[in-house]
Amino acid sequence: MAKENHGSKMGWFGWTILSVILVTIIGSFLFFFNIFNLDIKSIFSSEKNADGNEEPVSEETMEKVEEVQKTVGKDHTDIGKFVAEMHDFYNETTGYGRIASLDWEEQKDQANNILSTLDEKLSNVKDDALRADIERIKELAKKAINEQETEHVRNLHRMFHDLDIALNNYNGYDTIWKVTETLKTAN
Structure with a gap:
């Protein structure tokens, strides 16, 4: 069988x-x-954990941020408005994985806008740390235009993120990237 x-x-x-x-x-x-x-x-990764240099926001850090907002932020409201607009732009164009598919023409146009606006406003900046941050942003904007590398756009976004925290009452954050001199002086 x-x-x-x-x-x-x-x-x-x-x-x-x-x-x-x-x-x-x-x-x-x-x-x-x-x-x-x-x-x-x-x-499988988000911008938050892309390079690991972010700092969770502690109570002490919050107090320092509020101090910077009351001093540097209060003295530079014009720059603060521009920073908030740029931060919104980068949230819209790079957040939630969109940094992987950037529209380079849009990014170049915005980088040129950043350069022309900051050239106009730089003479009114009194704070040395903020002045250094603006120079760094201009440098990154030039690199974004010429090299078209996503890392430059990511760094611009992080600069505007931290400056938005430093200059404005931006409270939609749980991370500080520690990329600006303005917030480093507060730490």
Whole structure:
């Protein structure tokens, strides 16, 4: 008598169905990543943990931020408004993984806007730390225009993020990137 071995073999039909399902899933992922210009790193990491130099906001840090807002921020409301506008722009164009698919023409236009605006406003800046931050922003904007590397745009976003905290009452944050001289003087 021949033994029947049920259960351990899927047969050609089972393998065909499994293969079709796997190919469909892989094809869908490839299609999705190509359509939205994503890479695997942008899905599994966020901007918050991209390079690990952020500082969780402590009670002491909050007090120092408030002190800077009352001094430097109060004396530079014009720059503060511009910083808030730029921070909003970078939140919209680089947040939630959008940094992986930047519109470089839009980024170049904004970088040129940053350069022309800050050239006008730099003479009114009295604080040395803020002046250094503005010079750094201008340098990053020039690099963003000429080199078109996402790292320059990310650094611009972080500069405006920290300056928005320092100059304005921006409270939509849980991270300080520690990239500005203005906030370093507060720490």
